[in-house]
Amino acid sequence: xxxxxxxxxxxxxxxxxxxxxxxxxxxxxxxxxxHALVGENGAGKSTLMxxxxxxxxxxxxxxxxxxxxxxxxxPTAAARLGIGMIYQELCLAPHLTxxxxxxxxxxxxxxxxxxxxxLHAEAQEYLDRLDAGxxxxxxxxxxxxxxxxxxxxxxxxxxxxxxxxMDEPTASLSExxxxxxxxxxxxxxxxxxxxxxxxxxxxxxxxxxDRVTVLRDGRRVAGMPVAEANVTQLVRLMVGREIKxxxxxxxxxxxxxxxxxxxxxxxxxxxxxxFTLRHGEVLGLGGLMxxxxxxxxxxxxxxxxxxxxxxxxxxxxxxxRSPKDAIAxxxxxxxxxxxxxxLALGLPLRANITLANLLSVVRGGLLQLGREREVAEELVxxxxxxxxSVEQLARNLSGGNQQKVVVAKWxxxxxxxxxxxxxxxxxDIAAKAEVYALIEQLxxxxxxxxxxxxxxxxxxxxxxxxxxxxxxxxxxEVSHDDATQERILELAALG
Numbered sequence: 266x267x268x269x270x271x272x273x274x275x276x277x278x279x280x281x282x283x284x285x286x287x288x289x290x291x292x293x294x295x296x297x298x299x300h301a302l303v304g305e306n307g308a309g310k311s312t313l314m315x316x317x318x319x320x321x322x323x324x325x326x327x328x329x330x331x332x333x334x335x336x337x338x339x340p341t342a343a344a345r346l347g348i349g350m351i352y353q354e355l356c357l358a359p360h361l362t363x364x365x366x367x368x369x370x371x372x373x374x375x376x377x378x379x380x381x382x383x384l385h386a387e388a389q390e391y392l393d394r395l396d397a398g399x400x401x402x403x404x405x406x407x408x409x410x411x412x413x414x415x416x417x418x419x420x421x422x423x424x425x426x427x428x429x430x431m432d433e434p435t436a437s438l439s440e441x442x443x444x445x446x447x448x449x450x451x452x453x454x455x456x457x458x459x460x461x462x463x464x465x466x467x468x469x470x471x472x473x474x475d476r477v478t479v480l481r482d483g484r485r486v487a488g489m490p491v492a493e494a495n496v497t498q499l500v501r502l503m504v505g506r507e508i509k510x511x512x513x514x515x516x517x518x519x520x521x522x523x524x525x526x527x528x529x530x531x532x533x534x535x536x537x538x539x540f541t542l543r544h545g546e547v548l549g550l551g552g553l554m555x556x557x558x559x560x561x562x563x564x565x566x567x568x569x570x571x572x573x574x575x576x577x578x579x580x581x582x583x584x585x586r587s588p589k590d591a592i593a594x595x596x597x598x599x600x601x602x603x604x605x606x607x608l609a610l611g612l613p614l615r616a617n618i619t620l621a622n623l624l625s626v627v628r629g630g631l632l633q634l635g636r637e638r639e640v641a642e643e644l645v646x647x648x649x650x651x652x653x654s655v656e657q658l659a660r661n662l663s664g665g666n667q668q669k670v671v672v673a674k675w676x677x678x679x680x681x682x683x684x685x686x687x688x689x690x691x692x693d694i695a696a697k698a699e700v701y702a703l704i705e706q707l708x709x710x711x712x713x714x715x716x717x718x719x720x721x722x723x724x725x726x727x728x729x730x731x732x733x734x735x736x737x738x739x740x741x742e743v744s745h746d747d748a749t750q751e752r753i754l755e756l757a758a759l760g
Contacts (some may be wrong), residue, residue, distance in 0.1 A: 270296035270331060270427045270459060272317075272348075277326035279312055279483075286312045289326075294428055295457040299450060301462045301470040301491070304480035304503050305693040306663035310463050313480070313514040314430045317461075318350035319343035349421030353433040353691060355413050357405050364388030364401030367420045391419040395449055409554055411442040418449065428679040429453065430461045436690045438753065439719050447473050465693050465718070467496045479503055504695045511698045512726040513705040515745070519729065520544030522580065523713040524682055526565060531573035534560045534612060536738040538574070544680065547704065549728030550717045552757045557737040559601055560719045562684045565571045566591045566598040570588045578682075592621055597675035599668075601686040601717075610660035614652055615641035617659050617670050622678045642646020644673035648703060672703055683707055684715040689723060701727060721750045735759050 272294045279287040287309045294300045298403070302310045306323060313322040317328065319337040328335055330346060337343045343350070357366050365372075367388040372379045385401040392399050397415035405413060407558040410501055421429055431450075441745065464470050470477060471491055478488040479502040487502045524542040531537055535557050542548050550558045563569040565576060567585040572722045576583055578594055585591050600606035608617055616642045621628050626637040641655040648669045652662060653693060659670060676685065685704065689697040704727060708714050718724045724731060725748040733756035741756035 269457070270347075272428050272459065273311065273322065273329040274317060274325075275329065276329045277313060277316060277323050277328075279309075279316065279321065280324050285483055285746060287316075290480065290483070290485045292461075292478055292485070293309035294461050296427060296456055296457045296459045298475040299454055299460045299462050299473055301464065301474035301477040302480065302506075303464065303467065303470060303477060305695055306665050307482075308480040308503070308693075309483040310480055311432055314350065314432060314461060314463065317343070318348060318430060321348070333357060336382045344424045344426075345429035347425060348430070349424060349428070350433065351414070351417045351421065351434060353436055355410075355417055357408035357413055357416060360404065362404055362410065363392065363399050363416045363419075364404050366405055366416055367391060367401070367423050369420075371423075379693050388419065388423070391422050392416070395419060396423065411438055411445065411554060412452070414438075414446065415449075418453075426458065428459045430463075432463045433465065434462075435464065435466065439757075440721055440750065442554060465691070465697070466612075467694065468635035468722075469716065470499070471496070481505060488585065500694055503693065511694060511701070512723075513702050515547075515727070515729065517547075517664035517729050518709065519546045520711060522577065525580075527562055527575045527577070529561065529571060529573045529576075530655040531560065531564055531569060531737075534737050535564060535571070536736075538734070538737070538739055541733055541740065542715060544681075544706050544711045544713055545717055546730070547708055547714040547728050549724045550715060550734065551721070551724050551731050551753050552734035554719070555736075556734040556757065558734055559686055560737070561734070562598060562686055562715065562717060566596055566684065568598070571682050575636045592678055592680075593613075595679070595681040596684070597621075597678060597682065598684045599671050599686060599688060601690065603664075603667055603671050604660075607674075608659045608667060611658060613656045613658055614645065614650065614662075614670055618644055618677060621674050625677060640677065641673075644676055645670075647676070648673050649699065663692075663696070664691040665699065666682065668692060668696070668700055669703070672700075680712070682713045682715070684717070685724040686717045687719065688716070689718075689720070697723075721753060724748075724753070725750070733757055 274292045277287050277290045290313055304310050316323045319340045319342050335346055364385040369386050372385045388401040395415050395418055399412050399415055474491040477491050477494055479486050520543055522541050525545045527539050529538040538561055552558050564571045567587045567590050576585055582592050617636050619637050626633050638655055645655060650666050650669045673686055688700050704714055730746050731743045731748055732739055733753055735757050740759040743752055
């Protein structure tokens with residue numbers, strides 16, 4: 266590896282109030298390699314990379330580039346040193362064009378004015394290098410998630426990044442889009458860029474990585490070439506124990522119809538979508554990004570207006586014009602973005618849990634705090650939320666525990682239909698197993714479950730049936746026993 270760019274983080278320690286996030290962690294990265302970083306939520310992966318990118322400061326430790334100590338006091342300083350960071354939650358200005366985002370804050374100037382012709386010409390060169398399929402003058406708000414990610418990478422390349430950090434880059438991508446990203450990563454690696462790659466999807470770590478480092482509870486517990494690693498070994502190192510079964514055994518006791526949707530339409534995103542859901546059934550919704558899966562959920566739940574369509578519960582038609590109507594009818598929607606749409610991050614757990622059914626803890630028009638704590642504590646124990654108390658702020662929980670709080674919130678409404686939209690996005694393998702167990706438990710208790718997922722192994726393992734969408738319409742249905750990735754992708758491309 267001599268002669269290649271080399272970045273080292275040595276003995277990094279970081280404390281937050283009441284929490285030792287990192288303790289003496291070391292990590293290094295060579296140009297022209299992919300070094301994966303894995304661990305449970307809260308293990309310290311993102312904190313370590315935020316320190317590298319200048320978003321946070323370490324309390325102790327040293328960073329060296331090409332054997333010279335460097336100080337990274339801000340993201341701007343990191344960029345000057347050739348370090349780029351692509352966060353899971355993309356940092357783009359949606360109202361600006363792709364090119365304007367690529368050069369944001371560094372616009373080329375002529376005679377004191379922004380030279381937009383040069384800006385777009387140079388941005389287009391970087392976008393074309395990635396084969397992004399994006400025009401520099403396109404508005405970011407009009408781009409899909411995968412294309413927005415290409416804009417982020419182009420932005421990093423325009424800063425001449427020698428080291429690039431990717432935090433859960435495939436979390437919001439379909440299988441096909443993820444494969445396209447892997448092609449980009451391989452090309453960047455060939456060009457000598459060093460990539461630090463954070464992911465909870467261990468199969469892709471083994472497919473794309475050269476080395477892997479494992480963190481647990483803020484400490485480095487192992488590092489090895491990917492060729493010497495396997496999923497079982499990595500999981501054991503991550504959690505400190507063996508997880509024998511990630512997906513629960515489906516013991517489906519499917520009952521009568523609980524939900525029927527007829528002719529659901531919302532042009533141009535939905536076209537004549539019809540299906541049924543039965544008690545105790547897990548119905549998967551599959552399809553590529555933009556297929557209309559989330560739009561189906563939002564239209565059923567009353568979050569988006571629909572142009573046409575009827576909804577029946579237990580055989581009787583119901584009018585759902587708003588989420589309030591949906592909650593009253595017994596529906597629950599666990600949104601794709603739990604931080605933005607599912608939780609009030611600045612409120613304690615007890616307030617989040619009672620948010621969808623506040624009347625259950627109100628007497629005489631007044632909130633009964635004692636009753637709220639009691640109800641919240643019961644549900645926290647029921648879904649096994651790991652928190653110091655129900656007074657802990659939601660923002661201070663790991664992703665997996667945040668997802669459990671959202672489940673607890675909907676359990677309080679006594680919902681009979683649960684719509685899970687990307688329920689394991691951005692959470693570690695142990696937390697995934699717990700979410701799957703919760704879904705299985707709800708189904709056994711007779712709830713109808715709609716599961717939306719871009720991760721096909723998850724969709725096939727959990728679902729009794731899979732409904733596949735493409736461009737807003739249903740293109741096919743696959744049973745659990747007949748489901749293969751090839752068949753689902755074939756139906757997903759029929760639009």
